[in-house]
Amino acid sequence: MPERIQNTGVATSSDAELLAQTAIAVRAASSGLRERFGDVVRYETREELMHALAANDDTVLDILRPRLEALRPDAHWVGEELDGGALPAGEWWVVDPVEGNVNHLHALPEWAVTATLVRDNQPVLTAVHLPLTSETYTALAGGGAHLDGRPLHVSGTKDLGLSIVATSQARPDEDEKVVRRVGSSITEMLIDALVVRIAVPATLHLVNVAAGRIDAFWQFAGGRADLLPGALLVAEAGGRISDAEGRPWTLGSDSFLAAAPGMHADAVATLSR
Incomplete structure (x- = not known):
């Protein structure tokens, strides 16, 4: 049995289906971002950089946010991906529309789209999609971690x-x-x-x-x-x-x-x- 993050065994029977639908939403939202990838985006000021980052975020969120809100209408939404600290009680969608956004702008391949449902400050489920490789990593509290449906296991290294x-x-x-x-x-x-x-x-x-x-x-x-x-x-x-x-x-x-x-x-x- 994997070591839990505090008490993450809080998933319900319906959360497995919710995770499947979350993964579908994340993959769908990634398509526009994949189309924007290619040439290095040049910027000369902080303002131009922030504008380019926001354009990528908006491309994903325009698709992802409505889908996730439809899946969990009563869940709250964390609006700033750089924020830290505990959340108020209840359910929250914690989303990074472009995890590795600067890499995307520089035509580097290390970027992804992520969505995590947090319940009373414990992550319940997550989906991470890598558009360039079409890989989707998923995890469900108490239900294991998977890559495109195949179980994941950490290394056995001891040294x-x-x-x-x-x-x-x-x-x-x-x-x-x-x-x-x-x-x-x-x-x-x-x-x-x-x-x-x-x-x-x-x-x-x-x-x-x-x-x-x-x-x-x-x-x-x-x-x-x-x-x-x-x-x-x-x-x-x-x-x-x-x-x-x-x-x-x-x-x-x-x-x-x-x-x-x-x-x-x-x-x-x-x-x-």
């Missing part, structure tokens, strides 16, 4: 020195204290791990942890939308979720760690130095 690990940048304008903490953690992992991968976005690393391709992922700070999908996927694939010091992870935590069970303790020790 951090033989591990591929990864980290990501939570946001461009991060606090300097957090940036320095990220830098020092990368140095420590470069000493202890076999290979360290550093790139955005978080979700693309986390689906690889769930699939057993990468052994651990950590991040300091971060929004709900970039951590919740992968957290549920990894937990349901048998991985361990905590903060960087090994304590239970919540939406209010200031760090995040997802790892194969056999090397979780070693990763915590490295990140706690």
